[in-house]
Amino acid sequence: MERQGDYVYIEDGAYTSANLLCIPEKYKAYIDLVFISKGQIEDRILRLAETLTSESKTRSIALIVILRGAFRFAKDLVDGIDRACYKEQFVYTIDFIRARSYVGQTQHDIILEGLDALDLEGKEVVIVEDLVDSGNTLSRVASIIREKNPASLKICVLIYKRNPENTRIVPDHIGFSVPNEWIIGYHTDYNNYFRDLPHICLLNDAGKEEFRTK
Ligand SMILES: O=P(O)(O)OC[C@H]1O[C@H](OP(=O)(O)OP(=O)(O)O)[C@H](O)[C@@H]1O
Numbered sequence: 001m002e003r004q005g006d007y008v009y010i011e012d013g014a015y016t017s018a019n020l021l022c023i024p025e026k027y028k029a030y031i032d033l034v035f036i037s038k039g040q041i042e043d044r045i046l047r048l049a050e051t052l053t054s055e056s057k058t059r060s061i062a063l064i065v066i067l068r069g070a071f072r073f074a075k076d077l078v079d080g081i082d083r084a085c086y087k088e089q090f091v092y093t094i095d096f097i098r099a100r101s102y103v104g105q106t107q108h109d110i111i112l113e114g115l116d117a118l119d120l121e122g123k124e125v126v127i128v129e130d131l132v133d134s135g136n137t138l139s140r141v142a143s144i145i146r147e148k149n150p151a152s153l154k155i156c157v158l159i160y161k162r163n164p165e166n167t168r169i170v171p172d173h174i175g176f177s178v179p180n181e182w183i184i185g186y187h188t189d190y191n192n193y194f195r196d197l198p199h200i201c202l203l204n205d206a207g208k209e210e211f212r213t214k
């Protein structure tokens, strides 16, 4: 995917040393390098909120948030939408679905919950997702949502990993394009750990060993 300019592009190897930022004590042994700091994430999400709302034709959108990873992104995105639209009658709904497939860094069959009950006919739908890696999760979710006949469907992701295996999913809105490495933080995880890490970071080998499934 080459669409430079529509997102923040984090070059390969463009890390910040973790020593220079505030890392929770409990995680210090497992993080040497930071890709994106909390401040940059939050600022970019405010811009995404402005972009999303400015392009809505009906001034009404239905957000579909994919848990668990997208929880924190969705929260900040909604705060941004509130801020961007406080002077007008802009309406949004939020529904949550669950998609899970990873154990450690290995993807298994995707388990989906919560999609069946959604009524999206004729709505301007926006899928809110933390990250796209192989693209398998989003392609499954998007194809099920398309069958529900929305008026339009957009995909908004915070992180686009430059994984060459992903040939199907090009999100409409991307916060950051990052190298194809395992990332943690800002509610992205490794075996459900590190979600409460504020920055998006690279997990070191000690962390992969300490938190692997035993
Ligand atoms: O593009 P893909 O290779 O399909 O990977 C992306 C998906 O992987 C993660 O979910 P995970 O299965 O780890 O569940 P979680 O959201 O509960 O962390 C992430 O939150 C995305 O939903």
Ligand code: HPA
Residues within 6 Å of the ligand: 102, 131, 133, 134, 181, 182, 183, 184, 188, 189, 190
């Ligand atoms: O790099 C990743 N980090 C966290 N969760 C993920 N799910 C797929 N890829 C990733």
